[in-house]
Amino acid sequence: MANSSGSCKNKRWSLNGMTALVTGGTKGIGHAIVEELAEFGARVHTCARNESELEACKCNWDTKGLQVSYSVCDVSSRAQREKLMEAVSSEFNGKLDILVNNVGTCIVKPTTEFTAEEYAVLMATNLESTYHLNQLAHPLLKASGRGNIILMSSVGGVVSVNVSSLYSATKGAINQLAKNLACEWAKDDIRVNSVAPWFIRTPLADTVLCDKEYLEKVEGRTPLGRIGEVEEVSSLVTFLCMPAASYITGQTICVDGGLTTERFRHAVVEELAQFGARVHKCARNEFELEACKRNREMKGFQVSYPICDVTSREQREKLMENVSSKFNGKLNILVRSIY
Numbered sequence: 001m002a003n004s005s006g007s008c009k010n011k012r013w014s015l016n017g018m019t020a021l022v023t024g025g026t027k028g029i030g031h032a033i034v035e036e037l038a039e040f041g042a043r044v045h046t047c048a049r050n051e052s053e054l055e056a057c058k059c060n061w062d063t064k065g066l067q068v069s070y071s072v073c074d075v076s077s078r079a080q081r082e083k084l085m086e087a088v089s090s091e092f093n094g095k096l097d098i099l100v101n102n103v104g105t106c107i108v109k110p111t112t113e114f115t116a117e118e119y120a121v122l123m124a125t126n127l128e129s130t131y132h133l134n135q136l137a138h139p140l141l142k143a144s145g146r147g148n149i150i151l152m153s154s155v156g157g158v159v160s161v162n163v164s165s166l167y168s169a170t171k172g173a174i175n176q177l178a179k180n181l182a183c184e185w186a187k188d189d190i191r192v193n194s195v196a197p198w199f200i201r202t203p204l205a206d207t208v209l210c211d212k213e214y215l216e217k218v219e220g221r222t223p224l225g226r227i228g229e230v231e232e233v234s235s236l237v238t239f240l241c242m243p244a245a246s247y248i249t250g251q252t253i254c255v256d257g258g259l260t261t262e263r264f265r266h267a268v269v270e271e272l273a274q275f276g277a278r279v280h281k282c283a284r285n286e287f288e289l290e291a292c293k294r295n296r297e298m299k300g301f302q303v304s305y306p307i308c309d310v311t312s313r314e315q316r317e318k319l320m321e322n323v324s325s326k327f328n329g330k331l332n333i334l335v336r337s338i339y
């Protein structure tokens with residue numbers, strides 16, 4: 001009895017016998033996903049533009065005993081996407097269990113400075129490639145009878161994170177695509193989810209996080225107080241592809257150290273102020289508070305911003321003294337939104 005329930009559990013938490021295509025597997029998040037899917041038993045095909053990096057990764061995967069093959073492919077090219085899917089189809093006999101649309105890039109600059117070429121590159125790499133690869137993979141995923149698509153999004157597609165409006169728009173579109181495809185292709189036994197990370201330590205993120213001051217601001221804004229690691233994203237992707245996740249589809253799941261919970265706090269402050277309340281809002285991060293203050297001053301809201309780390313007894317006491325003196329010893333509403 002114990003044995004049969006054990007083997008049932010093993011099947012639910014395994015990718016044994018499954019096949020996967022992961023785009024952009026030589027670096028960063030994609031690399032971690034390739035390894036974790038293969039470690040859980042999947043045969044994986046990956047792609048990237050740089051052939052020598054693909055070869056080096058392949059050597060390493062062979063040494064680890066992982067079953068990974070590759071194609072050189074720039075996913076922003078329609079013709080190369082078609083060739084990639086032909087290779088996948090012939091390798092996996094016309095069936096594919098898992099498609100991870102991981103490739104994406106970011107151009108960090110203000111909206112007013114984006115050129116037409118940059119617009120085209122970002123749309124082709126992030127959105128068009130994802131859309132078209134899904135279309136191309138559909139017959140293979142349907143043939144598998146247990147298809148799974150993961151779309152790599154970003155918290156930029158969920159909240160405003162001041163990185164690049166166009167990058168965020170592509171990721172917002174990807175989240176919407178996940179919802180629609182989940183419904184459209186449910187009849188074909190294909191599940192579709194999007195995964196939305198906050199800053200994760202990768203070569204792409206390093207281009208902005210190498211600025212120590214910027215890194216400190218990012219960490220200060222993140223409830224867990226640090227950026228994420230690639231394995232913290234690949235573990236979610238792997239779980240979503242397992243039979244254990246068989247009832248999860250159409251979701252956008254954030255891997256963000258708590259960042260997107262800020263939405264709730266911001267909304268509470270704004271709404272109370274909109275209805276005429278004077279609001280005192282505390283946080284630890286001076287930079288973030290300053291940004292909120294400027295934004296709300298523009299809207300004409302009466303909000304003040306003390307710095308306070310609520311894990312410190314002393315600072316809590318100071319905060320309440322401050323509140324008492326500001327509101328003449330009376331308080332109508334107390335909202336505690338820090339966990």
Ligand SMILES: NC(=O)c1ccc[n+]([C@@H]2O[C@H](COP(=O)([O-])OP(=O)(O)OC[C@H]3O[C@@H](n4cnc5c(N)ncnc54)[C@H](OP(=O)(O)O)[C@@H]3O)[C@@H](O)[C@H]2O)c1
Pocket residue numbers: 023024025026027028029030047048049050053073074075076102103104105106125152153154155196197198199200201202203204205
């Ligand atoms: N890192 C973060 O903080 C973060 C946060 C939120 C979301 N994301 C998303 O996560 C995904 C992966 O990001 P990452 O940080 O791991 O990126 P990365 O470090 O730049 O790695 C990207 C991988 O994709 C490949 N690649 C890039 N452009 C390609 C193209 N046009 N065709 C084929 N392969 C291509 C790269 O190899 P080649 O250069 O050889 O092609 C590399 O293997 C992206 O969709 C990104 O938007 C990342």
